[in-house]
Amino acid sequence: MATRKNGQTMRFASPPSILATVSVVGPREGQGPMSGWFDVVKPDRLLGQKSWEKAECKMVEEAVELLMTKSGVRRSELDFLLAGDLLNQIISASFAARTIDVPYFGLYGACSTIAEALALGSALIDGGFATNVCAVSSSHHDTAERQYRFPTEFGTQRPPTAQWTATAAGAVMLGPRGKGKLEVTHATIGRVVDNGMKDPFDMGTAMAPAAADTIAAHFRDTGRDPDAYDFVVTGDLGAVGQPLADELLKKQGVNLEDRFIDCGKMIYDETQDAHAGGSGCGCSASVFAGYLAKNLEQGKFERILLVCTGALHSVTTYQQGESIPGIAHAVSVERSG
């Protein structure tokens, strides 16, 4: 079989359909500008659970449960679950997988995880290894804060470059070509790019070079121009990282102009005190599953490039003086022809 890959980009010969998407978010996200596009807005951050970690896991379980209902894919018809999150040992994904009870691939790409899952899931379907695959990722503000930064009770003041980890899960059911209004046509897999940044309160700057690297690779590999897309949507560079990525792209001759938007800048508004914007695996996953997928379904957009970005550091690497490596994976999603 001839390779379906050029450079860093996989091309799906029979592009998998998106059968359904689901977003489940917390109260703060439900008060933001994306509010009307989310499927479920939870009134509190604990979801009736005893810990934030159990609440995050519950969000994933609920998102996938609702996804099976919306897509009409039964558990017995769901070939694989591809999932991941920010927590140590990706416990939100793995404990949800225990409940969901289908063959499971655990992934870690920090906030790039939903794009990694969509890329691998699409390859499994297009390669003939699956009929239906669920891609899901999540984050929770309080689980991330206490793991990565400070005990949440401290109420530590955050610098303006900091992003706010979203409490959100986004899930996508991929299925055979022709079964849904949207399809995944390409996936560009990122390299790890590190510009030497060490400040975990400015991850937008740390991730911007990886985003620019993957976006440039996508256009190079596919021969497409930016005007092939309604939007190139990063997630989540925020207000500090996005202009830097834009500048890095312009230096390479890629001018996205007003097509360049960012999930981190979209999920909260200026009154919500989120500083540089949203972040977390659930931010781009829920904005994609909500606003972006629904606007594509409704025909308001024809084609987008979703570029999810991840910061691959840990508390340990920070303590040992390491810089923050970034990665970005891109998937091209369009209305079925």
Place this chain on the structure above:
Amino acid sequence: MATRKNGQTMRFASPPSILATVSVVGPREGQGPMSGWFDVVKPDRLLGQKSWEKAECKMVEEAVELLMTKSGVRRSELDFLLAGDLLNQIISASFAARTIDVPYFGLYGACSTIAEALALGSALIDGGFATNVCAVSSSHHDTAERQYRFPTEFGTQRPPTAQWTATAAGAVMLGPRGKGKLEVTHATIGRVVDNGMKDPFDMGTAMAPAAADTIAAHFRDTGRDPDAYDFVVTGDLGAVGQPLADELLKKQGVNLEDRFIDCGKMIYDETQDAHAGGSGCGCSASVFAGYLAKNLEQGKFERILLVCTGALHSVTTYQQGESIPGIAHAVSVERSG
């Protein structure tokens, strides 16, 4: 395209070749019964680095560097790196990926990671999305001990059911059919199975039901009998978990008899005070890359089923009273026809 999957098992129509394997291990592993089969035995656990975490990352980098040399696959010809480890945010894999500098999928399956990487890597090649893929996973005794258990300086006494996390990395270069002596023909992807066990000093018992579940699924899905294999090799149930998995399989009518071996029991001998045996992502990865792959290459074995098992808990889930979910993924590796 007709699906190439039955139940939980992917069947590779053009089975990817194993072009080369590399194992890099620590001094204790180099004194054990597998010693002669490893490519590189390090004289100390720091590898000249300033921390154990940096040493683990270095092991991965060295394994992949040597793998490229052995396989003749240049960096520019390496389509994807699939990698993971036990550390929070899989830092060994991601920081090594920064150096290796090829498109990277981060995976987390605890000690099942090398099988997850071989399964996805084989699907990417057989699906036509890649020519050459590197699968690698690692663990380091001291990084795991201080992350999961106690500060290593404590010298805490370990109960006899505990396993010893191996200091090891194992890497496999997958390539097109017909390019190597071995090939990957099937992969059976596990569900998360939890039998309610809560003791992190007895992970063999926690993982045994997942191993039995995946092994039984493999025989059901493929129609094969145990005598299709020279060995069914779990990694790493150890001396406590393996008899339990054997018993669970016999209850389902699957009798592996003396074909059932375990990487955790093979990597150390009784004089090495490893209690129930070895564990860690690097244990099964290095025993496969060393002893198992080399015996297959030499024609001493014809076909094995490698069943890597993972315990999906974290320190947080343990502290919150959760049980330890297990997972196992199996790959069938045989001499090329």
